[in-house]
Amino acid sequence: MEFIKTIPVIKWKNKKYEKNEEQTVEDKYAYLFIDYLPPRKFSVYPKNLEDFAIGYCLGEGLIKAKEDLKEIKISKTNILIKTHLNHTPEEDFEQDEIIQRKKGNCEHACVCRLLEYQGVNSDNAGGIRSQLKTITPNNSTLKxxxxxxxxxxxxxxxxxxxxxxxxxxxxxxxxxxxxxxxxxxxxxxxxxxxxxxxxxxxxxxxxxxxxxxxxxxxxxxxxxxxxxxxxxxxxxxxxxxxxxxxxxxxxxxxxxxxxxxxxxxxxxxxxxxxxx
The missing domain is CATH 3.40.140.10 (Cytidine Deaminase, domain 2)
Incomplete structure (x- = not known):
C-alpha cells in the first residue's frame, strides 16, 4: 500500500518485551493555494488530494457550486485552485474582524493574523472560517x-x-x-x-x-x-x-x-x- 512505512518497535506487555516491526502511515504537508488567499498548510495522507481540496472549499464556504470552480492543478502535494470568485486576503481579515469585534478583541486579532500571513497558515482543525454568522436550519427530509x-x-x-x-x-x-x-x-x-x-x-x-x-x-x-x-x-x-x-x-x-x-x-x- 502506498505511503505506508515499516518502523522498528519494542513491544512491552506484562513486564515482558520484544523487538518487532510495525507499520505506520506516512503523512506529508500539503499546501493549498486558493485564488489570492494566503496558502494553507495541512498535514495529510497524500492521496485523493483533489477530493480534499474541493471538499475543503465547500466546507469553508469558498465555493457553492461546480460553476464556481475554474481550475485545479496538483503537483505532488501542492494544490492550486482558481475560482471564478477571485477570493482575496481581505475576506479573511473581514471574517476575523467580525468574530473578534464580538469578543472585543479586534486589534489584537488583526495583529495576529498579519503575523500568521508572514508565513504559511497551518490549518489542521477547521479552517479560518470556523464560525457562522447565521445558521439556517437544515430541512432535509432524509430518514x-x-x-x-x-x-x-x-x-x-x-x-x-x-x-x-x-x-x-x-x-x-x-x-x-x-x-x-x-x-x-x-x-x-x-x-x-x-x-x-x-x-x-x-x-x-x-x-x-x-x-x-x-x-x-x-x-x-x-x-x-x-x-x-x-x-x-x-x-x-x-x-x-x-x-x-x-x-x-x-x-x-x-x-x-x-x-x-x-x-x-x-x-x-x-x-x-x-x-x-
Whole structure:
C-alpha cells in the first residue's frame, strides 16, 4: 500500500518485551493555494488530494457550486485552485474582524493574523472560517433506519484499510442512495473534506446524503456539514458541547458513541426510524 512505512518497535506487555516491526502511515504537508488567499498548510495522507481540496472549499464556504470552480492543478502535494470568485486576503481579515469585534478583541486579532500571513497558515482543525454568522436550519427530509447506522459503522471499520495497518488515520464515509465513498487521512477534518469533495464531483445530492466518521464532533465539524447541506452526522466518538449546540441550531441529526449494538442520538431525532 502506498505511503505506508515499516518502523522498528519494542513491544512491552506484562513486564515482558520484544523487538518487532510495525507499520505506520506516512503523512506529508500539503499546501493549498486558493485564488489570492494566503496558502494553507495541512498535514495529510497524500492521496485523493483533489477530493480534499474541493471538499475543503465547500466546507469553508469558498465555493457553492461546480460553476464556481475554474481550475485545479496538483503537483505532488501542492494544490492550486482558481475560482471564478477571485477570493482575496481581505475576506479573511473581514471574517476575523467580525468574530473578534464580538469578543472585543479586534486589534489584537488583526495583529495576529498579519503575523500568521508572514508565513504559511497551518490549518489542521477547521479552517479560518470556523464560525457562522447565521445558521439556517437544515430541512432535509432524509430518514434512515436505526439498524442501518450500526451497519454503516461496521462498513466503515471494515474498509478502514490504512487504519487497520497503522492505527494512524481517521476514516470517513459518505452514503448517498446506497452508494458509499470512503476516504482516510491523518486529519479527521481532511478525511471528511475528501468524501464531501468526491461526492460533489460525482454530482451527489448532499442534502440526501449522510456521513459516518471516526472522531469527536466539535462545532467546526458540524459547521462543515451545515455549509454543504448534509443533514446527518454519525461518529463512534463523543460530541463536544459546542458541536451539540450548533447541531441543535442547524437541525442536524447528531449520532455518537456507535458501538456493536447501540448508539446515542443527540439532536433532530425525527430523521432516524428507531423501530427498524
Amino acid at each position: 434512515i433506519n436505526a439498524t442501518q447506522i450500526i451497519k454503516d459503522m461496521r462498513n466503515l471499520t471494515k474498509n478502514a484499510k490504512i487504519w487497520e495497518k497503522t492505527g494512524g488515520v481517521h476514516v470517513a464515509q459518505l452514503i448517498y442512495n446506497n452508494k458509499t465513498i470512503i476516504r482516510e487521512d491523518v486529519s479527521r477534518h481532511v478525511a471528511v473534506d475528501k468524501v464531501i469533495g468526491a461526492a460533489f464531483k460525482l454530482g451527489y445530492d448532499l442534502t440526501q446524503s449522510y456521513t459516518t466518521y471516526s472522531g469527536r464532533m466539535p462545532a467546526d465539524m458540524i459547521i462543515k456539514v451545515i455549509r454543504v447541506g448534509i443533514p446527518i452526522i454519525i461518529s463512534n466518538a463523543a460530541p463536544a458541547h459546542s458541536g451539540y449546540e450548533i447541531a441543535k441550531k442547524g437541525n442536524i441529526t447528531m449520532i455518537g458513541f456507535v458501538r456493536e449494538n447501540r448508539f446515542n442520538l443527540y439532536s433532530a431525532p425525527e430523521r432516524v426510524n428507531l423501530k427498524k
